[in-house]
Amino acid sequence: MSRLPKDPVVTRLPYEPPTIIAHKNGLANKFGGQSARRSLPRIEGVPVAELVERFGSPLFVFSEHTLRRTYREVHRAFSLRYPKVQLAWSYKTNYLDAVCRVFHDEGAWAEVVSEVEYDMARRNGVPGSQILFNGPYKPEPALRVAIEEGAHIHIDHHDELYTVEKIAKELGRKLPVTLRINMDTGIQPRWDRFGFNFDNGEALTAIRRLHTGGHLVLEGLHAHIGTFMLDPQAYARGTAKLAELALAAKRDTGVAVKTIDLGGGLPSRATLHGQYGPGADSKPPVDDYAEAITGALLAAGFPQDELPTLLLESGRALVDEAGFMIASVVANKRLANGTRAVIVDAGVNVLFTSFWYRHDVLPAEDHGGMLEEAVVYGPLCMNIDVVRPSVLLPPLEAGDAVVFRPVGAYNVTQSMQFIRLRPAIVMIGENKQVDLIRRSEHLDDLKGPELLPERLRP
Amino acid sequence: MLDHLALSESGFLFDARTGLTYTLSRTGTFLLRSLIDGADAETLPERLVASYDVEPLVARRDIEQFLFRLSDIGVLRKDDSDEEVTA
Ligand SMILES: Cc1ncc(COP(=O)(O)O)c(C=O)c1O
Numbered sequence: 338m339s340r341l342p343k344d345p346v347v348t349r350l351p352y353e354p355p356t357i358i359a360h361k362n363g364l365a366n367k368f369g370g371q372s373a374r375r376s377l378p379r380i381e382g383v384p385v386a387e388l389v390e391r392f393g394s395p396l397f398v399f400s401e402h403t404l405r406r407t408y409r410e411v412h413r414a415f416s417l418r419y420p421k422v423q424l425a426w427s428y429k430t431n432y433l434d435a436v437c438r439v440f441h442d443e444g445a446w447a448e449v450v451s452e453v454e455y456d457m458a459r460r461n462g463v464p465g466s467q468i469l470f471n472g473p474y475k476p477e478p479a480l481r482v483a484i485e486e487g488a489h490i491h492i493d494h495h496d497e498l499y500t501v502e503k504i505a506k507e508l509g510r511k512l513p514v515t516l517r518i519n520m521d522t523g524i525q526p527r528w529d530r531f532g533f534n535f536d537n538g539e540a541l542t543a544i545r546r547l548h549t550g551g552h553l554v555l556e557g558l559h560a561h562i563g564t565f566m567l568d569p570q571a572y573a574r575g576t577a578k579l580a581e582l583a584l585a586a587k588r589d590t591g592v593a594v595k596t597i598d599l600g601g602g603l604p605s606r607a608t609l610h611g612q613y614g615p616g617a618d619s620k621p622p623v624d625d626y627a628e629a630i631t632g633a634l635l636a637a638g639f640p641q642d643e644l645p646t647l648l649l650e651s652g653r654a655l656v657d658e659a660g661f662m663i664a665s666v667v668a669n670k671r672l673a674n675g676t677r678a679v680i681v682d683a684g685v686n687v688l689f690t691s692f693w694y695r696h697d698v699l700p701a702e703d704h705g706g707m708l709e710e711a712v713v714y715g716p717l718c719m720n721i722d723v724v725r726p727s728v729l730l731p732p733l734e735a736g737d738a739v740v741f742r743p744v745g746a747y748n749v750t751q752s753m754q755f756i757r758l759r760p761a762i763v764m765i766g767e768n769k770q771v772d773l774i775r776r777s778e779h780l781d782d783l784k785g786p787e788l789l790p791e792r793l794r795p
Numbered sequence: 796m797l798d799h800l801a802l803s804e805s806g807f808l809f810d811a812r813t814g815l816t817y818t819l820s821r822t823g824t825f826l827l828r829s830l831i832d833g834a835d836a837e838t839l840p841e842r843l844v845a846s847y848d849v850e851p852l853v854a855r856r857d858i859e860q861f862l863f864r865l866s867d868i869g870v871l872r873k874d875d876s877d878e879e880v881t882a
Binding site for chain 1: 806808815817818820823826827843845846849853857858860861863865867870
């Protein structure tokens with residue numbers, strides 16, 4: 338070949354890596370025709386690059402605006418249709434004080450399932466009378482504190498019923514309690530390991546027993562029928578059964594139930610693995626759930642002056658969309674079978690929901706170049722560390738930021754120090770002010786509780 | 796020797812030996828066009844750097860991977876290969 342002509346005056350074209358993609362003949366595009374170029378340069382108006390510069394990568398980001406907006410949307414959907422509605426923020430979904438306090442500031446009570454969560458809620462200023470205490474294991478000392486402080490005890494099984502009865506006897510006063518109920522609502526999996534069964538009559542029998550015992554008063558009925566429920570009609574069936582039970586209890590004992598609690602389970606806009614198309618498109622609007630639940634309550638035949646208060650214990654639906662994870666590309670790879678792989682600095686130890694969700698992954702900046710399917714791996718030295726098995730991405734270089742969403746639900750609480758420590762978390766306020774709400778961890782956070790036997794010390 | 800390949804300016808590639816079609820990025824198109832026109836693979840980094848805003852080291856790395864991929868999926872084959880690629 339002859340030497341190439343070189344003209345220093347000619348400006349060179351913008352670069353993108355050379356790639357080739359085979360067409361899959363006759364196969365429908367598995368991205369549902371979604372090949373539009375998408376990127377997320379800012380979160381709530383704050384440049385992603387600036388967040389990484391100030392707080393490092395990876396970084397969890399929460400939007401206060403979205404927390405408040407989502408809470409108001411859910412509350413409004415129910416309170417427009419029913420006169421007595423109270424939301425209780427489900428603590429296990431996200432423990433961050435800043436997040437919990439935003440919800441309490443909006444008027445949420447707390448739903449907790451252990452003494453640890455109970456103490457968190459108390460520290461956040463929630464009075465016992467605004468705490469719903471769920472869960473299959475409430476140690477007796479914890480029960481005593483909660484009862485003393487006027488918390489709402491949701492009884493899960495017969496053994497707990499006896500324990501609370503015993504405490505009531507000792508205190509010499511009648512204690513109000515709520516019973517957790519499980520039932521067939523036509524969906525799988527059926528959550529029948531918690532509470533008393535409706536369909537086989539166990540629940541009504543327990544209510545009669547509780548009444549004749551003379552130490553407890555039935556205050557409410559509770560059911561949490563599942564999580565990420567995509568069928569509002571399952572709630573309609575669940576509500577109808579709880580209402581039927583409440584009316585049967587009134588008939589048998591003369592006591593009118595004050596609260597009906599439908600638990601959590603409302604879906605977020607996340608996409609489940611195996612779901613076709615983005616989840617936001619297939620998720621029924623919250624109004625459909627509100628219509629199903631309040632419709633069933635209003636049609637159940639409660640006397641007007643005995644209409645129970647509707648309690649809801651939403652977690653995921655309130656917080657998921659407010660959470661983002663900024664990660665940075667560590668390396669690009671081509672696997673032996675030709676698959677493009679992108680390695681990022683956030684793995685499944687901090688993005689636990691990757692096992693269920695197909696998170697949206699957006700480059701903070703799209704430098705152009707051809708979109709190509711890629712598998713996104715985390716930085717852990719483990720085969721399971723796949724944060725997104727397949728996604729269309731433009732060419733990315735090491736150091737480029739990508740944003741995962743929605744990640745607000747369950748990731749912060751279920752994240753763990755495994756191979757890597759946990760990253761910093763910031764909250765963007767309504768005024769775009771960015772506050773650090775949890776610093777990134779250091780080795781002492783991991784090693785602090787450990788003790789070394791004398792004989793192993795140097 | 797690459798006359799089984801029909802490559803359009805927009806990066807659409809038809810491989811007459813297999814009937815398979817592909818899409819290439821702009822630089823991918825540029826490189827494969829050079830090869831079809833008879834360029835020596837050794838000169839590709841120099842050509843890419845001359846036309847595109849890219850560091851020589853990055854160009855070399857990316858071209859190496861690209862050529863590997865072309866032969867991997869059967870678009871470039873040694874003439875003595877018995878390999879068949881089908882849809
Ligand atoms: C009793 C109870 N209430 C509420 C929730 C919150 O559920 P979600 O996040 O699906 O709204 C859970 C979650 O498991 C739960 O067990």
